Amino acid sequence: MSDVIRTDLRGDIAIVRIDSPPVNALGHAVRAGLAEALGRLASDDSVRAIVLVGEGRGFISGADIREFGRPAQAPSLDVVIDALENSAKPVVAGIHGVALGGGLEVALACHFRVSTAGARLGLPEVTLGLLPGAGGTQRLPRAVGPALAVKMIAGGAPLSGEQALAAGLIDEVVADPTAGAEAFARRALAEGRSLRRLRDDDSRLAAARADRSIFTDAATAATARNRGLDAPRACVEAVGWALDLPFDEALVKEREAFQRLMKGDQSKAQRHVFFAEREAAKIAGLPEGVRPRPLNRVAIIGAGTMGGGIAMAFANGGVPVTLIELSEAPLKRGLEVIRKNYEASAARGGLAAEAVEARTKLIEGAVGIDKVGEADLVIEAVFETMAVKKEVFAQLDAAAKAGAVLATNTSYLDVDEIASATSRPQDVVGMHFFSPANVMKLCEIVRGAKTAPDVLATAAVAARKAAKAPVVVGVCFGFVGNRMLGVRGQQASKLMYQGVAPQQMDGVLTGFGMPMGHFAMADLAGLDVAWRSRQDHGESAPIEDALCEAGRLGQKTGKGFYQYAAGSRAPLVDPEVETLIRQTMERLGLPMRQADDAEILERLVYPMINEGAKILEEGIAARPGDIDVVWLFGYGWPVFRGGPMFYADQVGLKTIVERLAHYAAADGDTSLEPAPLLARLADQGKTFADWRP
């Protein structure tokens, strides 16, 4: 008997329960247990029908991702799926929670499916760099038609139980998966319903076989935003086989494609991201038994772009927000921007009209810091200077209720110094959201020297309520993300002063998969902030200063390192900038040189990895995967490259050390000398993944 599969009889109906916490993944024990149970029930004459359900949070979450890349252990999932589909007795899947990936493939092999209304049914393999490998690319098109199937398989988003019913994926919505499936099975027996085996049912393919555009239009739409990923294309191809090939032949090809993707670098990277994100959410070094504080209302100080975006993120998660400004006019402006943003997403079809109302209602405006009142969490999002931040925190100290968590959204400043402006530094923490805060998924949670453990835990819970990926980091200038970005910026600027064109460097970064190059990003942020700071510190940067003096402050003035057509954010190369750079360099007597794309990539990315190694050694980040999550979700690092530290392991640390040492010597740039941790790991033939503090 299996530990994870239990069978009990209700009259002549067998209920097979999968009980493998936390998420009923289809690991070896589950597959073996199911195969054994199905074999036994097939020859048990007292059983006339079988119901398959999941215990706990859901039906089945898919194949056990941890088993990928290890030697396969029999029985394979196909054996279970064949046993289900070929059963002479009706099999009914009773779904609740999730039926994802291999979980939905198991359900598709059953003759009938019932589900709760709120369950999520989908094939998200594409998000792991894969395609469904247990018949999903062939059975789903037969259940819902190839247009919706390709959208679900190449896009990865699930359907709700209600949507699944409308699409023909399930037979009935039920209140309780077990009772509902049992009742369905009894009716099927009483009515003598014939068993629906999707492999033999081509009825929903006929229309697209006659008019291919039904499928190709949906496939084009599903892959329109695909940046450099292999899996979505493979998904489209596989669904196409449902139209063109006999079922068994298509199944063989699906399996081969699955194996090929699973062994490839992209899927390895995407599986790393899946686990790194979950690992990052676990706070390292938190004493056992620490519980987060209550979180019923959030107050946000500052209704600018950042504060407004954070307010939206919480309202989207159903958390009531008090948005605070110092006077009426900026508050009104901030609230109007929020409403317009919601209306714009409603107009694009991303949000129902009722949701716009519900979410704007959750955001209440108020004037004056004393209005923080009963907020459990206060997030400061005011101007980025220490004096202003300290002033706000001194006022919060007086106004916030006892036990409230006081968070700063600073992107660079010393959280400990900010905390020192209060009499309760244990309640102070950093919550660094990324712009636009209602979109970007990262929240760096900055642990101050005195931050209490339950405050850290509360900040992490709050971030998750706002649908952010929390990563706990330590105090240093720029924390993890901006500190590494700063290093990349220094190198990009150095190359520019050697005559390498900004657009060439940006092209290398976007070619690598970053959503934006360094100089386009500077234009977006505005060149005047750094210009002002240089002036304050008596520093100069001749090219950047000359741009600003010419009124080229970035996107906001339509010109910066690039030029922008009216109303467009697309950077266009501007010959004026090329002339300005050349003339400045001539004036300074600097020689111009060429660099090829491979050198540029190494020079921009390897120093970031070097800084990442320092960040690890200093304990600013707890794990290499945390740094990856920061770059993936805060800066759009391409998911198929797994994050900078994962990428480093793939390149090989020895190579990185050699190249850094080479550039350090060539430029006389000591900042490029390999960090001790990086050098040590490379020496020992190890990877960042091997590293333990």
Ligand code: 3H9
């Ligand atoms: C597939 O099915 C391939 C087939 O087509 C073909 C095969 C031949 N495996 O997310 P949570 C762990 S590919 C192993 O925090 P939630 C997770 O790491 C698969 N482990 O909970 C975590 O562990 P820990 C297609 C898994 O409630 C714990 O469970 N399926 C798996 O927020 C809790 O997870 C997918 O892509 C797994 N499949 O969300 C679905 N799933 O506690 C992937 C979870 O040690 N899973 N774990 O950190 C999910 O989307 C979410 O986990 C789920 C639950 C919605 C299920």
